[in-house]
Amino acid sequence: MSPNNISKPKAKLYYDIISPFSYFYIKQRHRLSDQIEIEPIPILLGGLFRATDNRGPGEIPAKRPHTYQYCVWLAEKLGIPFRFPEHHPFLTVAPQRLLAQENANWQMVERAFDYVWLEGKDPNLSWPQFCEYLGLPIQTPKPDSPMAKEKLIANTHLAKEDGAFGVPALVINEQCFWGLDTIDWALDYLARPGMFEEPTYLRAKNMPFGL
Template structure:
């Protein structure tokens, strides 16, 4: 007789993020809904690199999507009671900031501060780097990371995200499944209570539908 799996077992999960994403900012404010069941490790990636690797584009790169996406984020923030202020311009380059978070091995507290700088204070770290560093709680004179090791680590994080099924952020991965987007929190919770979900016939069948294009 096989042992019964403890539904209250804490499962390790990884969370791929880039501070460019307002949806990721809104997600991390709600992640505690998952933390009773998941030990979630935040991992910085480069969204632009992930999008290129998966032949994808971010909504900020599509002129027709930009106002819709930005206004949707404003509405969601209002609905959730979460403060939100867009930075001076968007999209913007996040390479230096993501490298710094990689270099620091940023925990959730620091990740939250980084997102707060962009999405509450409404600032682009590239335009006020010393202030960004101080907001993270480190020396304002910290230079933008330029070491080959940190560059390689961030690239490796991004490639690992792709290999784990991520094609955008926010992306939560555990038990070999990737849950992409703010609206998948409930799906992830349902899966935790229904661990055979992806083996069910309906879920299996849609994986094999051929493209008609």
């Protein structure tokens, strides 16, 4: 069988367009796409935070400016065009529902991220233009159907079940790799699939809580 006919392992990438780190991640997903087939899955990050008793850096006053300035530096370091939207954080319920409703492929997902982090816009303030940017009719309404709502909720619950507590979160073979800086770790895992059964990893996983 030729290499082109060998099916790739499947993976899931949980995302929310509110996350600049998810934007940076998808701009580098080519590093993984030769080895795995990644399905983009939209979730509501705020819902995941509530479900996992977590908070985003934008909600922590001391962490907020540090994180935003780090994003500016990181974009320069990676050579990725980057522009903050009008304000941040902002509500992503409607755009994330839309992406879930449309079963957004990678092209649409990237366009959604570009609208926020390349064009520097909040989709809620320019909804018709956002839809047009995604290749949808400008008269597309903000999703309000029970099906669209339930799909985003179900995706968010699935992310929690898969071990995600933030985005971007890549899940391969029930192993969750959270954050932009875990791309190399995921690549090492693909080359060494027994990694998490090694004694040092098992000990780290079962480390007793000391407080």
